[in-house]
Amino acid sequence: QQPVQSPQAVILREGEDAVINCSSSKALYSVHWYRQKHGEAPVFLMILLKGGEQKGHDKISASFNEKKQQSSLYLTASQLSYSGTYFCGTRGTGTASKLTFGTGTRLQVTL
Amino acid sequence: NAGVTQTPKFRVLKTGQSMTLLCAQDMNHEYMYWYRQDPGMGLRLIHYSVGEGTTAKGEVPDGYNVSRLKKQNFLLGLESAAPSQTSVYFCASSFWGTGYNEQFFGPGTRLTVL
Numbered sequence: 001q002q003p004v005q006s007p008q009a010v011i012l013r014e015g016e017d018a019v020i021n022c023s024s025s026k027a028l029y030s031v032h033w034y035r036q037k038h039g040e041a042p043v044f045l046m047i048l049l050k051g052g053e054q055k056g057h058d059k060i061s062a063s064f065n066e067k068k069q070q071s072s073l074y075l076t077a078s079q080l081s082y083s084g085t086y087f088c089g090t091r092g093t094g095t096a097s098k099l100t101f102g103t104g105t106r107l108q109v110t111l
Numbered sequence: 112n113a114g115v116t117q118t119p120k121f122r123v124l125k126t127g128q129s130m131t132l133l134c135a136q137d138m139n140h141e142y143m144y145w146y147r148q149d150p151g152m153g154l155r156l157i158h159y160s161v162g163e164g165t166t167a168k169g170e171v172p173d174g175y176n177v178s179r180l181k182k183q184n185f186l187l188g189l190e191s192a193a194p195s196q197t198s199v200y201f202c203a204s205s206f207w208g209t210g211y212n213e214q215f216f217g218p219g220t221r222l223t224v225l
Contacts, residue, residue: 002153032213041201041216042154087153089214097142097161098169099214103153 001025003090005102012078012109020105022088024069031064031071032089032099035082042087045073050093078109113137115217117202123223124192132187132220134202142205143185144169144214145177147198154201160185192224 003024012018022031030049034042046057048064048071059076071090075082085106089099118133134143141162146154156169158177166177174196176188185204189196199221203214 034214041218043216044213047213089154097167098144098156098159100156100170101146101154103151 002100003088003102005086005088005105007105008103009106010108012107014080014109014111015077018075018078018107020073020075020086020088020107022071022073022090022102024090024092026069026090027093028064028066028069028090029093030091031062032091033062033071033073034087034089034101035084036087036104037084045086075107078107080109080111083107083109115202115204115215117200117217117220119220120218121221123225124189125225126193128192129188129190130192130222131189132200132202132222134185134187134204134217135183136204136215137183138204138206138215139182140204140206140215141182142207142212143179144203144205145175145185145187146201146203147171147196148201148219149198157187157200194224196222197224198222 006021033045036042050066062073064071085104087104089101115136144159145157155171160166160179163182178186199219201219202217205212205214
């Protein structure tokens, strides 16, 4: 079953912050985050492993609450280059080797 | 390094025709994946491979077959194309299991079935 992402879409002005959530109905081993610009391939942002560790990459960070089977992606002081569709991919505790992706969150950053 | 490449980039088929999509990676990755992407559906896994000579079904395998005869190549076949298979197809690879390792995606193949 696909994880549920929210919101489905968000529009920000440059410099504003955003949070994208990813929720699963099954126990998770890890959560991946990817960004896809229009007409391009998805690009890896970060992995969060079981353990609740928070990761960061420049002004983009994420958290993973394994008890709630949820992850959140935090975009701080958004830039025009952050525009795109963000996907979470989840790996369950009983499944090796493959991810199940959410339906995506479309983020548009404007001037 | 070219990374992950896909051939062809675009293709138009008529219903009932067959075709093979080729994915190649030069990173010596063990794991390879085929996804399809449809509007509003995200990425859905068709088939995957955990090593040369192995394949396994993903979420939406019906109507597709795959082969991994060489470690660097993963082929996706459509034996009798249907309009429902109109989609963008992405291939991806990762060094080891997906729990710890990022997936590298190819540029995609846009397939239209008339």
